[in-house]
């Protein structure tokens with residue numbers, strides 16, 4: 614097994630067996646949707662379909678990219694892909710670096726397209742690899758491997774810093790993304806993996822990518838995963854640094870406000886700690902177009918297979934429909950336009966950061982808050 618494949622397996626096993634959430638919060642508790650006592654919308658007639666990057670989805674959900682590169686992930690990817698196809702939602706694969714290094718691993722990723730022939734599939738590679746050894750042929754192979762509808766470049770600087778095997782440098786990344794975008798024929802997506810995206814980063818990314826997944830803090834915590842790995846190999850310096858950074862990052866709800874302030878129209882996915890239909894509804898009402906779920910579905914796929922994954926996603930959609938009825942939204946467009954109230958802590962963040970365009974975008978009261 615290659616070092617990349619081994620490391621990926623390590624991450625999955627820790628995520629499956631240990632507690633890897635906690636330390637930070639999504640801040641969805643700071644956002645309130647407003648109950649509509651005279652809503653004439655019934656959950657049964659709610660339409661959850663959306664169009665994302667030209668593709669119709671039956672619900673605004675993406676199974677966020679996690680696995681590939683070994684036999685365990687083949688099994689997990691098969692289950693997740695079958696669920697995505699059955700439910701008409703999107704799916705991403707994990708970093709495809711392992712298959713570029715070892716082509717015999719290609720099937721652990723291509724199984725996703727095999728099992729999800731009509732699904733919106735997102736290919737995936739790390740920003741560190743792109744920055745260091747960008748090579749358009751490998752990028753085209755990655756896209757072709759899963760016949761992808763979009764390509765995600767994952768921005769995981771915190772994780773690269775905390776892994777002993779990490780490549781903690783994205784030097785030259787933006788220029789390479791610009792070149793890449795002109796050479797590929799699918800949309801390019803920038804995806805954080807748990808530390809969120811700020812307004813300033815979004816403004817730069819907006820010039821070189823077609824869509825953003827904010828990957829905010831509050832869900833799977835890479836500092837916690839690396840803390841556990843560092844303890845196992847007695848790497849005291851990395852254990853201490855990981856512990857220090859357990860609360861690092863921009864919470865998911867906050868990052869949506871940041872990115873929407875910078876880029877009011879960019880297709881936006883909110884991943885990071887999405888655990889219920891209420892989280893999805895809040896993410897969309899704040900300004901996301903889709904919500905991404907990773908860790909809980911990985912666990913379900915591993916422990917319960919397809920039925921467990923479908924049950925969890927069905928429950929989230931059931932909850933989303935109930936919330937939509939309660940706010941009086943019969944479509945996702947109406948949910949995105951729903952009024953919200955934000956708590957003093959989030960208002961303070963918005964005020965400190967001067968997110969005036971977000972205030973306008975959500976029709977909040979700029980004169981009171983800013």
Ligand SMILES: Cc1cc2nc3c(=O)[nH]c(=O)nc-3n(C[C@H](O)[C@H](O)[C@H](O)COP(=O)(O)O)c2cc1C
Nearest residue numbers: 628677678679707708767832833885886906907908
């Ligand atoms: C075991 C595991 C492996 C992951 N691998 C990748 C990856 O290869 N590429 C990527 O973009 N994100 C990866 N992620 C990050 C997820 O896509 C997602 O952004 C993150 O886990 C937050 O979502 P969650 O809180 O629902 O887990 C991984 C997550 C987990 C749990």
